[in-house]
Amino acid sequence: MTEQRWADVRRRVEALRAFPAADEVFGASGHRWVLEQPLGQAELAELEAQVGVRLPEEFRTFLLRVGAGGAGPAYGVFPVRRVRGRWGWEGDGADMADLSRLAEPFPERGPDPDAVDPLLAERPEEEDFDEVEEFENAFEAWDERWEDVMFAPGRTAGAIVICHLGCAQREWLVVSGSHRGTIWSDHRVDDADLAPRPGPDGRPLAFGDWYLDWLRDAERTARGEERTAPGGSRVPE
Structure with missing residues (x-):
């Protein structure tokens, strides 16, 4: 089922750049609807071996089927790249994550x-x-x-920075522990702790829902139906 979720996503994302109101999607000026090339199985295996943890399944499949980062919520999903033989995530604040501690359980709040x-x-x-x-x-x-x-x-510990919302606000993807696979909002710059990003039902959003909800909202915005807020939520016209 995880594979099927991503089957047509890359095409849908890349098609958005042609929509007349595509620039109205928050963050589009940053990622410009460009996706990195997907990782190969060998590259993903090397990445996971270096960081010492198997990444959450939805995120793994995204990396393999959609892209290794790029167009996505806010200013885009931080790309994972290999530089001088070492894998890591790149973006504004990506270095806040300690890759040597990704196998440690993300703490309860x-x-x-x-x-x-x-x-x-x-x-x-x-x-x-x-x-x-x-x-x-x-x-x-x-x-x-x-x-x-x-x-x-x-x-x-046990999490990576997955995107930047602007104004030093970011979102994290938990990769280890009981919250594995969920997205957490980081508003510590505003004197607030990290907190799970809630979905429509109030439960923490998993990576797949976080990304696909953003894509559906972006498609509506690009068609001129509504605007999206920094975190990807809809803003009625």
Whole structure:
């Protein structure tokens, strides 16, 4: 069934560049409807051997049947390429993923950062301080500690950055652990933790649904029926 899902996808994506409103699809100016060539079985096997993990099935089949990255949600799926004999993903923030830790289970969304460090439990508010300088010092200390905790490498072990939404917001694909195969939104730049990208039913989106939902929305937008938001969700006209 996984193979069948991708049977006609490459043709559908490449056909979109000819639609009159194709440029209205968010991120199209970045990927320009171009898909990388698919990987061969030997290339995929080498990639997985180097990173030490079998990639989620829908993503594996996408790489083999559709392309090794390119046109997709937001500014496109980060391409996986071999450079000087080593495989890795390329894109704005792709290097945030530690490829040496992909076999480690992606952590459950815990421990809560407030539980890890009581200093994070309450963000300083200006009205709580008599002097502006005191507030600024307290906020700076809180912000630095927040970044130390939230951007600790272990919080994203077992996942790769899959695309860039703009404004330092990204999405991750979990490749190991109980959330394997799902997409997580990363809004830490806005002081929010990573969270699963929900589908219409509220459950976390798997890679295949994430990509194909985007494609259906992009086709409607390119026909002039509606616009798409940065994450691929529909915006009524």
